[in-house]
Amino acid sequence: MGLGLDSSAYLLEAQRYLPDSAFRLALLAFINIPVIAVVLNVLRQLLLPRNPSSPPEVFHLIPFVGSAPGYGNDPIAFLESCRKKHGDVFTFTLLGRKMTVALGSAGNNFVLGGKVAYLSAEDAYTHLTTPVFGKDVVYDCPNEKLMEQKKFIKFGLSMDNMRAYVGMIENEVSRFLRKEPSFRIFQMNDINEWGQFDVLKVTQEITILTASRTLQGKEVRANMDATFAQLFTDLDGGFTPLNFMFPNLPLESYRKRDRAQKKMAEFYINIVKARKEGTSMNDEPDMISALMGQTYRNGTQLPDHEIAHIMIALLMAGQHTSSATAAWALLHLADKPDVAEELYQEQIEQFSNPDGSLRLPTYEELKSLPILDSVIRETLRMHPPIHSIIRYVRDDFVVPGTLSAPSKDSQYVVPKGHYVLASPAVSQVDKMLWLQSEEWIPSRWTDPEGQAQKAFKQYSDENGEKIDYGFGAVSKGTESPYQPFGAGRHRCIGEQFAYLQLGIVISTVVRSIEMRIPGGVPPPNYHVCFDRLTSIRNTNPSVDHDYTPKAASDDHISPSEV
Numbered sequence: 048m049g050l051g052l053d054s055s056a057y058l059l060e061a062q063r064y065l066p067d068s069a070f071r072l073a074l075l076a077f078i079n080i081p082v083i084a085v086v087l088n089v090l091r092q093l094l095l096p097r098n099p100s101s102p103p104e105v106f107h108l109i110p111f112v113g114s115a116p117g118y119g120n121d122p123i124a125f126l127e128s129c130r131k132k133h134g135d136v137f138t139f140t141l142l143g144r145k146m147t148v149a150l151g152s153a154g155n156n157f158v159l160g161g162k163v164a165y166l167s168a169e170d171a172y173t174h175l176t177t178p179v180f181g182k183d184v185v186y187d188c189p190n191e192k193l194m195e196q197k198k199f200i201k202f203g204l205s206m207d208n209m210r211a212y213v214g215m216i217e218n219e220v221s222r223f224l225r226k227e228p229s230f231r232i233f234q235m236n237d238i239n240e241w242g243q244f245d246v247l248k249v250t251q252e253i254t255i256l257t258a259s260r261t262l263q264g265k266e267v268r269a270n271m272d273a274t275f276a277q278l279f280t281d282l283d284g285g286f287t288p289l290n291f292m293f294p295n296l297p298l299e300s301y302r303k304r305d306r307a308q309k310k311m312a313e314f315y316i317n318i319v320k321a322r323k324e325g326t327s328m329n330d331e332p333d334m335i336s337a338l339m340g341q342t343y344r345n346g347t348q349l350p351d352h353e354i355a356h357i358m359i360a361l362l363m364a365g366q367h368t369s370s371a372t373a374a375w376a377l378l379h380l381a382d383k384p385d386v387a388e389e390l391y392q393e394q395i396e397q398f399s400n401p402d403g404s405l406r407l408p409t410y411e412e413l414k415s416l417p418i419l420d421s422v423i424r425e426t427l428r429m430h431p432p433i434h435s436i437i438r439y440v441r442d443d444f445v446v447p448g449t450l451s452a453p454s455k456d457s458q459y460v461v462p463k464g465h466y467v468l469a470s471p472a473v474s475q476v477d478k479m480l481w482l483q484s485e486e487w488i489p490s491r492w493t494d495p496e497g498q499a500q501k502a503f504k505q506y507s508d509e510n511g512e513k514i515d516y517g518f519g520a521v522s523k524g525t526e527s528p529y530q531p532f533g534a535g536r537h538r539c540i541g542e543q544f545a546y547l548q549l550g551i552v553i554s555t556v557v558r559s560i561e562m563r564i565p566g567g568v569p570p571p572n573y574h575v576c577f578d579r580l581t582s583i584r585n586t587n588p589s590v591d592h593d594y595t596p597k598a599a600s601d602d603h604i605s606p607s608e609v
């Protein structure tokens with residue numbers, strides 16, 4: 048009995064203390080888990096022998112997070128500093144993903160020219176893009192289907208359409224400049240006073256207005272009111288680093304993204320239906336009409352929901368890329384008024400009417416303006432909007448010997464499940480390839496003996512090897528050091544449209560105002576879109592920068608709108 052009592056007392060004791068001490072232990076361990084994880088992570092990197100077939104790994108303290116802060120802060124500076132330590136090929140950890148970077152021309156070729164069996168864009172991007180674009184298009188379908196969809200899109204970017212778009216874009220830009228208060232004030236006063244405008248806000252508005260008027264079509268332009276703008280903003284909120292990490296989270300931004308996707312898709316589907324029923328207001332060429340009636344190789348018609356989702360994809364693909372490029376171009380022109388003046392003189396020489404006013408260029412004329420072309424080309428060299436191009440590795444992939452192989456007997460292998468990353472943004476400012484690489488010098492593109500011309504000609508569409516991936520022959524160009532529009536099967540098909548849009552936007556602005564930026568061009572900020580103010584001066588219409596906007600027949604602006 049005594050024994051029983053003793054043992055039960057012991058048991059009671061044990062029951063009383065065990066949970067408490069276990070809790071303390073658990074708490075202690077819990078508090079220390081991050082510390083232990085960091086220590087183990089550091090020891091692993093410092094002490095474990097490196098697999099000779101693995102590319103060198105970028106040192107990082109915190110597991111999972113890896114080099115996310117460094118890469119996120121300034122990707123180009125991060126990649127360049129890693130390159131100094133490790134060479135052209137190295138691996139870094141980005142929020143749980145292993146990214147193997149391949150830099151330089153050979154690196155661009157390795158990633159952009161990789162075979163689909165090994166390197167997949169859809170596996171890299173789909174979790175980010177499908178919730179925004181919608182199902183069955185772009186990266187939510189096999190690669191061959193995307194290639195067909197790109198061919199369909201090219202119908203909407205035909206020469207005839209481009210010719211028609213010139214006037215529409217010019218009309219939108221001139222109308223915006225007349226309507227936008229920061230420009231209008233000076234025009235109304237008709238004096239050479241300096242004012243300011245928020246360059247990114249302006250280029251974002253102009254980009255969406257011009258894209259909606261042209262590619263997107265009349266119905267979208269007519270609905271480009273607060274509702275559509277809000278839908279766009281909510282959808283755009285689905286393109287953040289958080290979305291890249293987690294496709295779905297119970298957060299308001301995700302719910303907004305999903306609601307906006309549904310509403311926007313419905314909006315486009317209704318346009319398609321109205322057009323099919325003949326009740327549409329549209330009578331102009333646009334992308335929707337080009338997509339309607341397209342048929343896949345297997346005989347299936349492009350369904351309405353796919354047309355809608357492709358339209359959303361195009362809206363998103365062209366918006367940030369073109370608006371950021373236009374903003375950088377205007378900032379540099381404000382910083383280098385001599386180049387702005389050359390650009391303006393080019394317009395005067397080419398498009399002066401007998402009465403001194405300036406006429407609209409044709410599409411063909413726009414394509415043969417060397418100064419305008421070099422301004423866009425140089426802006427895209429220094430500020431390509433897409434700095435990293437990523438592919439998912441579907442099967443172990445050997446890095447070719449030309450890319451810093453450790454020895455002739457062993458080669459780096461990027462294992463299945465990793466990602467590879469090319470950065471044309473790095474090769475485009477590589478000091479070994481470009482003279483004064485960090486300087487914005489458009490004339491490097493017009494100097495016939497200049498190194499930019501030579502490098503570009505070597506890989507350009509006219510001279511390079513041509514390949515048809517299913518959407519028309521394009522130059523292979525995967526090894527070019529200049530690739531603002533990418534290369535290979537995922538190459539941009541919006542390039543011609545972007546050049547047209549940027550060309551008209553920049554030339555219309557230069558015809559209308561002078562710009563200065565007192566503090567110089569700001570450095571890139573990869574966290575937020577920059578919103579620096581640029582000083583502008585409306586040029587007195589009675590003096591030399593005379594520009595009479597084309598008579599705008601569809602100019603609906605009334606004083607009440609201003």
Ligand code: HEM
Pocket residue numbers: 168193197200262361364365366368369372431432433436437530531532533534536537538539540541542544545
């Ligand atoms: C300055 C403007 C633009 C720049 C710098 C740009 C850049 C790029 C780049 C670098 C890629 C390749 C992405 C990759 O390989 O992962 C790409 C692909 C693409 N872009 Fe653009 N883009 C611009 C404008 C546009 C416009 C206006 C459109 C639509 C009209 C567009 C539609 C596309 C499409 C459909 C793809 C193909 C995606 C694929 O095949 O995976 N882009 N763009």
